[in-house]
Amino acid sequence: MDAIISWIGENILFIYLLIFAIYLGTEIIGKVPVVLHTPLMSGANAISGVVVIGGIILVRLTPSDDYFGLFIGFLGITFATINVAGGFAVTQRMLSMFNKKKKS
Amino acid sequence: MIYSSITDLCYLISTVFFIIGLKRLSSPKTATKGNALAATGMILGILTALFGALGGEPVNNYGVIAVALALGITIGLIAAKKVEMTAMPELVSLFNGFGGAGTLALAVVELVGYLSGVEVPFGVLLTVLSALFIGAVSFTGSLVAFGKLKGIWNEKLKLPYSAYINVLLLLIVVIAMVFYSINPSAISLGFVLGLIFLSLFYGFSFVSPIGGGDMPVVIAFLNSLTGIGAALAGIVYTNNVMLFGGILVGASGIILTVLMCNAMNRSLAQVLVGNFGGTSSSSSDDGDRVVKEVSMSDLAVQLKYAKKVLVVPGYGLAVAQAQHVCRELEVLLEDEGVEVKYAIHPVAGRMPGHMNVLLAESDVPYEKLLDLDDANKSLEGADVVLVIGANDVVNPAAKTDSGSPIYGMPILEVENAHQVVVFKRSMNPGYAGVQNELFFKDKTKMLFGDAKQSLSGLVKELAEV
Numbered sequence: 366m367d368a369i370i371s372w373i374g375e376n377i378l379f380i381y382l383l384i385f386a387i388y389l390g391t392e393i394i395g396k397v398p399v400v401l402h403t404p405l406m407s408g409a410n411a412i413s414g415v416v417v418i419g420g421i422i423l424v425r426l427t428p429s430d431d432y433f434g435l436f437i438g439f440l441g442i443t444f445a446t447i448n449v450a451g452g453f454a455v456t457q458r459m460l461s462m463f464n465k466k467k468k469s
Numbered sequence: 470m471i472y473s474s475i476t477d478l479c480y481l482i483s484t485v486f487f488i489i490g491l492k493r494l495s496s497p498k499t500a501t502k503g504n505a506l507a508a509t510g511m512i513l514g515i516l517t518a519l520f521g522a523l524g525g526e527p528v529n530n531y532g533v534i535a536v537a538l539a540l541g542i543t544i545g546l547i548a549a550k551k552v553e554m555t556a557m558p559e560l561v562s563l564f565n566g567f568g569g570a571g572t573l574a575l576a577v578v579e580l581v582g583y584l585s586g587v588e589v590p591f592g593v594l595l596t597v598l599s600a601l602f603i604g605a606v607s608f609t610g611s612l613v614a615f616g617k618l619k620g621i622w623n624e625k626l627k628l629p630y631s632a633y634i635n636v637l638l639l640l641i642v643v644i645a646m647v648f649y650s651i652n653p654s655a656i657s658l659g660f661v662l663g664l665i666f667l668s669l670f671y672g673f674s675f676v677s678p679i680g681g682g683d684m685p686v687v688i689a690f691l692n693s694l695t696g697i698g699a700a701l702a703g704i705v706y707t708n709n710v711m712l713f714g715g716i717l718v719g720a721s722g723i724i725l726t727v728l729m730c731n732a733m734n735r736s737l738a739q740v741l742v743g744n745f746g747g748t749s750s751s752s753s754d755d756g757d758r759v760v761k762e763v764s765m766s767d768l769a770v771q772l773k774y775a776k777k778v779l780v781v782p783g784y785g786l787a788v789a790q791a792q793h794v795c796r797e798l799e800v801l802l803e804d805e806g807v808e809v810k811y812a813i814h815p816v817a818g819r820m821p822g823h824m825n826v827l828l829a830e831s832d833v834p835y836e837k838l839l840d841l842d843d844a845n846k847s848l849e850g851a852d853v854v855l856v857i858g859a860n861d862v863v864n865p866a867a868k869t870d871s872g873s874p875i876y877g878m879p880i881l882e883v884e885n886a887h888q889v890v891v892f893k894r895s896m897n898p899g900y901a902g903v904q905n906e907l908f909f910k911d912k913t914k915m916l917f918g919d920a921k922q923s924l925s926g927l928v929k930e931l932a933e934v
Binding site: 369372376383386387388389390391393394395396397398399400401402403404405406407408409410411412413414415416417418419420421422423424425426427428429433434435437438439440441442443444445446447448449450451452453454455456457458459460461462463 | 494495504573
């Protein structure tokens, strides 16, 4: 229990930031029309692949002979990159379909 | 010193790009730019991670990273390019699963590092364990959702009393995580493996009892989970892009989940705990009732002399790849002076907004798409309504039968039109597993067959009339 309370005390600024960020996240898409639900979900999904950054940092810090760490890190980066690259590309593809008819 | 400040600054810019990108993605005019902006933010973030300052002495291993990035980009881009627009929800689900797997991988490496007895603060350990759990659940849960949408998941494959088992599982995992966080020295390889296994299993048992009709909501929810997992990993790595990017996705994902639930008039708890389509209601005895069929030539004539025609497209239209022929029919009718509009139910297709994407793909003008409220107003004066491959979204049971699993969902009130024609493959019930009273009404006529073939037949007939 003490550990929890002292943790909160030490990280109070961080907790504030967390709450603001959560609120920002909910506000930012509050008025999205139904038409954009699918593209928005897919775009947000691509952003959640941001763990790729963690993977890169991890592998950069892993000793070259730690094959287990390198292997799992490799998998992590690959998976997260599929999420990122595929997610943005597919969102772009969906949105381009809305755009092309505006021109015609 | 300067080096690490610049690194932090780059991460900050990257985060701001995510925020503005997401904001722009939620408005039709700016959506494309928003997506590009978010992607730019991601590229900047990745470059910063590659070349920026680190918390320790860098070893780099650039070879490993380069291969992993190249592999991921190649697979991701090919999948994104190849996929049919109808299969979009599955793909998003699959991508999300990969994101979850990424988080899982990070957490595993981190935890295995702790096995050697490093001093770990309370908060950090709990965060790593949570990241592992959330990443794993999002991974296997997304795979199940993918399988269900794809139709390759055996719906019978679920645990008995799954609701109770799931609560029990969740309790066990949470208690174990808290216990080990308070007693870090008790961590063993067995515990790590056990937690991984339980978490992966929970993802399966959590999603498998949820009906296919609710998968979009589940995917939005899992997407939000992946965001939260990324945020937790961000705490562990003290990396702000991961933290705030993850929170943004987590928070907006929850809102999107709730918005989708609202569109179907269901609560999130109902979706996650309840059982869509598990029990069929009393009104399923239609053995001796007959439906009226309409011939293609009759329908063609009828359409030609109609003033106002509404099309209610559903997933059936999409799977049959009939959206282009549908557009052809629309153009033909417009040439005859018939007013043609599309009535889009919020959950038409497999995901909210999915049908709009599909129709946009075949160049249907934006102004022709009516949302639920406008469509229902417009339906009252319509001469003919063509229900093409849609079922549950026009089922009157949603209004009248409180025992029906879709009870309470707002529907398109096609009965208010003078004539309803239902394009359908067979008399099989829709995705929610309920029979549709609409088919037996006096106003309703059926045109059986593949949506694409029926529509092309109709186009031919129209040309001859």
